[in-house]
Amino acid sequence: MEILKQCSSLLEAGTDLVLVTVVSAGSGTPGKVGFKMILSEQGRLYGTVGGGAIEHRALEDAEAVLRSRESRLESYDLGNLGMKCGGKATLLYEYMQGQQGFMLFGGGHIGRALTPILESLGFRVTLFDSRTEVRDLLGESDKRRIIIGDYENIAPAAEILSSCAFCFIATHGHLHDYQVLKQVLQARSSYRYLGLIGSRSKIRTTLEKLSSEGLEPPEYLYAPVGLDIGGDKPAEIAVSIAAEVVAVMSGAEAKHMRSRLSEPGS
Secondary structure, three states: OHHHHHHHHHHHOOOOEEEEEEEEEOOOOOOOOOOEEEEEOOOOEEEOOOOHHHHHHHHHHHHHHHHHOOOEEEEEEOOOOOOOOOOEEEEEEEEEOOOOEEEEEOOOHHHHHHHHHHHHOOOEEEEEEOOOHHHHHHOOEOOEEEEEOEOOEOHHHHHHHHOOOEEEEOOOOHHHHHHHHHHHHHHOOOOOEEEEOOOHHHHHHHHHHHHHOOOOOOOOEEOOOOEOOOOOOHHHHHHHHHHHHHHHHHOOOOOEHHHHHHOOOO
């Protein structure tokens, strides 16, 4: 049970892992049916499938499963692995994705409307804002964290941000948006999704300013943010952003608002 508790703890912390389980084992094999081992995406190892050459091979195969993100079943002849005990064993490799983190900068109307939608999609949300009253307006929970800090220095969120592949910026000022955007781009090498609120004219100015400072706008930047579904109320904008995140995650074709930047006269 301890290995399963460790598995649950890692997943809740947002860590991807492979759970390796001995599902069949011949007599004399070091690993018995039910033995379990975890390999985390950070390379940390928990538990055992019997040690020796079989565990060394299991570690190699678990690393391959982490890369492919596809579970599989493998059978081994221990004699061929150089183990004197001989016998055969079958191991199940289960790829498990940790709960994904989503970083929100700005706890205004849109941020507060977006937070519960993202949580319903399975994200662990962290919200960063400079206003202390945001904590009372939104509230914290086991699956939601609120950080109060200065937009000029988002260092208090750096550790969490480093493990978040999804991010959205909608502070209470254009200057703050730009300050945060620069720091977010510098915090890690890439994201799966980075959304930025703003009109087309504001976004054009922002992109030009980035380029002038040697920061080329990345492909994963969605600005203006959201899908083109109409509606301009905070809840409607939040729905369009959440829908865009789902489209990005599933690789689905959708009409993104950012595509309107290139429209004539826009």
